[in-house]
Amino acid sequence: MADHPLSSSGLTLDQVEIDLGTRRLVTLDRRIGPGEVLTVMGDSGSGKSSLLDFIAGFLDPAFRARGRIWLDGTEITSLPPQERKVGLMFQAPLLFPHMSVGENLLFGLDRIKDQGREQRRVLAEDALSDVGLAGFFGRDPATLSGGQQTRIALMRLLLAEPGALLLDEPFSSLDQSRRSDLRNLVFSKAREKGLPVLLVTHDPDDADAAGGDVIRL
Template sequence: MADPPPSPSGLKLDHVEINLETRRLVTLDRRIAPGDVLTVMGDSGSGKSSLLDFIAGFLDPAFRATGQVWLDGTEITTLPPQERKVGLMFQAPLLFPHMSVGENLLFGLNKIKGRDNGQRRAIAEDALRDVGLAGFFDRDPATLSGGQQTRVALMRLLLAEPGALLLDEPFSSLDQTRRADLRNLVFSKAREQGLPVLLVTHDPDDAEAAGGDVVRL
């Protein structure tokens, strides 16, 4: 049985290595403390997204990975994706088009037991108000701007109560002003909730805004 990581809190990447055929893409041994951000930078094809896929449990079988992932003292590498308690944000918000804005948030809350429909709706409306989208519960996601959709996607993710955030260039499709606002929002929410964050990006401005350590692949 593997020994636990030195510190039980946060996200620990324990001697993680990812290879594609004979090419080594990623070698990483780091712990991300609650509320901290580790930024991984590199060009396309360098293995950034593959690292996130490995942590979340979606790594393509074409890749070979070794090492372990620990979250708050639990080794999650062998768990199915739905049991790992990691939240993923992608370049596109990926809101459900057949659901209203509020229903998208309720989807995140569906994983939390012990709340009736009225309580869940109130929580969703509070979340929208918290990101400047009060009154948007019944809106069609297609009527929202890119920045507004990203805000909804973030709150849907946080309402599912993840133990860590994995960010796959979620700001890349936004203009500079919206990008800065959304970066500040995401990182401040992560700090508020004490979530370790792993950000992959090719943009040095993202890394600077994150404020934590940077690893280059």
């Protein structure tokens, strides 16, 4: 690797290998710089989601993984998931159904200890306005469209201030007319915040929209 992980910002996958039984699924040695997107493509069962699980700290014990993960110069390989500062977006938005839209966003902001609830509410309202959903604070998530739910899930994730963004085919459940707009929103927000992004997908259009390097498993 050209840059030593200790001196590199962004997300570094240092000689990462993931096996299932005798089958090698993933071999990856890459750095994703701030604001960059690396797309990993492959069919179902190729190891795409397992790679994200390893980075986030959720890899099933049935898999065997080697290598190290660095985020902004800090090794996170052995840290518990809640301390890794990586944000995950899945195919489904996974909003909390017992919370309003605003409460879902405040959940992401609860980690910010030096701000009162009113200050956090202002941040949540601003986030809603930022994605064209002003006035949705009190709405029930069940009343929203799939695209609206995905926008809320994105802003909840960004409000938690992750150091990297992991995308597990988050656009696949959307219809074609909304998919392009949501792709552009996600990637533009990641660039704006200088987040390294790892996208796994089987859709070539996702890779084209991401605009970065593509690896095929």
